[in-house]
Amino acid sequence: MYAREWSLAQSNTYLRPKHNDIPQSPPILRDGTINCCTDAAWNSETRMAGLGWNFTDSKLTTNHSTVVPHVVSPLMGELLALRDALLSATQIGFRSITFHSDSSILIKAIKSKSQLLEILGILFDIQACLPNFNFICFKCIPREANTVADSIAKQALSGFIVTEF
Template identity: 40%
Template sequence: MGPATRETSMMVVRDLIQEDTGKWNRNLIQAILPFEEERILQLQPSSRGAPDILRWLGTKTDEYSVKTGYHVETVVRSDAVWSEQNWNAGLSWVMTTAGEKSIGQRETSFVSSVLVAESLALRDAVLANRRLGVKEVQFEADSAQLIMAITSKMPPMEIYGIVEDITRLSVDFEFVVFGWIPRLRNVEADCIAKQALSMFEQEVVGVLLPPPN
């Protein structure tokens, strides 16, 4: 990779993001920043147009609070499973309302940490319930750091864009709560996330393995 060309010397980060999807333009990144592709793809940009910010990295705090006491019929629990070896992740959410359950799951690549994976899973849950027209909902996750990031409005930089998406999407609900639950109460979502990751990695291995002689 040589020096910047006349065409690329004035480019900024937003030029590497597809306007219609909010995702990285992988072909463009491969063309002008091939050696940085993997690191760039691990960054999760906002899909809702969150503003850019400049933030000092401060100290962490374990304090967070969520107001409760309001009965909500729809409860949604999200979870994620992350593979440190290949940066793949399985995401899931389970919605319970009026005794009925709905689930969502998917796999994704270039996930840099378990916190990012958990954040993506919660964003999926919020987006799905918004599309379903749910008005009052309680979202629950077993990541205290994620819930703290949402309620404190001071998320770590690695999940800033995702948390901004969650916040913006949540405006459409008439009532919304984000709460932490112990991992033992989130077993169902955890199993679904593991299933999503397992199926994805089996497909990848199937593609990479040479055919038998």
């Protein structure tokens, strides 16, 4: 089941842009609003996930990444990337932000306040961060528009070396 979720979330046709095939950056919604794209790269053998996110406004882009062990599914990796981006945005002091992900399953889970046991704890963490913002929005974007966060996550995962003791 997890492999199917990952496959659907990564499929080129699943989230293909409707009007044209030219990837576009997420729009800046209004002055003072930050855009944040998030993504995760998951290794099923090691159960490690590379998490990547980038903050963009009209003047600046900053990239962030981390590696997390014991990640049970691609969806969990996507949730962890979003949670870490939310925590980072809170620490930086952003108050108006739009989060973008190429995982429609992730966005639906957040908007519907999913009760899936596997993700309930992380969803609770995400919900707990929401009062820190004056404006917050979650949007699903085409995979082609999320290449920066995807590259950050993949680089984080590829830079991690598993050593057996």
